[in-house]
Amino acid sequence: MEKEKASGNIVDLTILKRLFVFAKPYIGVFYFLVFLTIALSIAxxxxxxxxxxxxxxxVAQGDYPGLVNMIMLLIGLLIFQAIVQYLHTFYSGWLGQNIIKDIRIKLYRHIQSLKLSFFDKTPIGRLVTRNISDIETLAEVFSTGIAGIIADIMQLLVILGxxxxxxxxxxLVSLSLLPILLLATYIFKEKVKVAFxxxxxxxxxxxxxxxxxITGMNIVQIFNSEQREFEKFKEINKEHRKANIRSVLYYATYFPVAEVIQAAGIGLIVWYGGGQLVQGQVEFGxxxxxxxxxxxxxxxxxxxxxxxxxxxxGIVSSNRILDLLDNDSHIQNNGxxxxxxxxxxxxxENVSFAYVKDDYVLKDISFEAKAGETIxxxxATGAGKSSVINLLSRFYEINKGGIYVDGRDIRDYDVANLRNHIAVVLQDVFLFSDSIFNNITLKNPNISREKVREAAEMVGAxxxxxxxxxxxDYNVQERGATLSVGQRQLISFVRAMVYDPKIIVLDEATSSVDTETEELIQSAIQKMMHGRTSIVIAHRLSTIQNAKQILVLDKxxxxxxGNHDELIEKDGYYAQLHQMQYKEVAKAV
Structure with a gap:
């Protein structure tokens, strides 16, 4: 797991300017908050x-009616201040929650548009932190941070006036110790910036x-690695504790210092003001x-x-959120x-592709599949088979050459439209913790229950x-944990069929199922491929003998x-692979 490092210097004003763009839809509430802030700072x-x-x-003049009037005025002022404080607290919180709702929606939509290569290099937990924890922290910027600081500064100016x-x-006497407090506050601010x-x-x-x-707990337990991973967790947790303790230390130091300075300031007023009072130069009030x-x-x-x-x-979290929003690693949907x-x-046509610059995993690949044909x-593993199917759906962008659907470059297509015509069924089936129906339709309101039932019947599920x-309506739990491998695979077939695609891409997955389930899956595959252009990654050669064309990839x-018979006659790589699998089947029998 790649560790994330603390970022360096943060340009606070630059980040705040960018954040205030999100406040524009609520500018009326923002101005109302400014009015409430001014009212609070005066009241x-x-x-x-x-x-x-x-x-x-x-009191000094014995004016009791005047004192009653003044008390009533004070009570009225307190009631007014309480009402304004309530409105200020409510609307600052309301503004903050609405802004972070908008930011979270924008961030999640942005994450959805990123290339798969971004997710290959970015830990999921980090993205979860950005979308949940960092944005929750950001809420405080609008609800208590900025509004509170502005109110406090305005109140300071009014009091000073x-x-x-x-x-x-x-x-002058009462504020003579203010420079010391300001210096302590500045040091505290700088230390806390680094700590947070x-x-x-x-x-x-x-x-x-x-x-x-937690996601990979089965691997941890299979290889008896619990203690080693626990030690790693303890180390990361220790760093988390140290970082928090450092921030607590600065709090524990600053607030007692501030209290002492305030007490000393009051002492100076009592000393100097008391002398002035005795000399009759100031009044007791x-x-x-x-x-x-x-x-x-x-x-x-x-x-x-x-x-x-x-x-x-909030600034630290905002910096991370804005960095993610600034990431332009997304598919260019210009079609x-x-x-x-x-x-x-x-x-x-002459397609070359590299996940890492100049390290090509596909080199000058050319082939053609007519409508309804099977390729x-x-x-071997790593030959580039999965890369071919990833490129067709534009999960990744090619480096050289071109890919065409119906003679049109796939970059000319709107990405969503292109993917609507292509169904990809992967070997590693992902199911959400939801009902089978929702896992099939992905909550698409245009897909009826009757259509889902028909598709399930067609593929034998x-x-x-x-x-x-x-x-x-059965809940399959996270990743379909309550279903077998074969059952998950069949559900993925139904998911593909309800969209009625013209192009099917299959990462054939029968190596981990029993013979009866394998026959069921193979039957489902044949039904899915009927009348559709199919690109199949073959793990067992017996399933592709009727393919129009078989491409053997190496490095x-x-x-x-060629087709199955032609490749057997060549007595090359395919023939050797076929003979090897034939022997394995014979041994099993």
């Missing part, structure tokens, strides 16, 4: 000033490892107001640091040819499906071609 700092007025103008307006000398970068990388590595090893203002002033600074951590986690029907003529591919509890090149 809070008004309270100490009103308390100062109540003490100096009403009130303090200077009320008494500039007390303001490491945390997200550790989470991604952990997700990738767990996903891969003013001193109380400044103590309240200082508490209110230091709290947003501490909150900004905390919210910055939330924002920084606009969308025929309703194709005859099924397939032609490969068989034979060769109906008898075993009807015996299952619930029939077509990416066609070394022999």
């Amino acid at each position: 809070g700092p008004l309270r100490p000033m009103l308390i100062q007025k109540a003490i100096d103008n009403n 009130f303090m200077i307006w009320m008494d500039w000398s007390l303001t 970068n490491e945390v997200r990388a550790a989470v991604s590595n952990l997700n990738s490892f767990v996903q891969e090893h 003013m001193l109380i107001a400044f103590i309240l203002y200082l508490q209110m002033f230091f709290r947003p600074i501490r909150m900004i640091a905390d919210r910055f951590n939330t924002l920084q986690m 606009d040819f969308k025929p309703d029907h194709v005859n099924g003529d397939v032609k490969f 068989a591919l034979v060769g 109906l008898p075993f499906i009807e015996k299952l509890p619930g029939g077509f 990416g090149e066609i070394v022999e071609r």
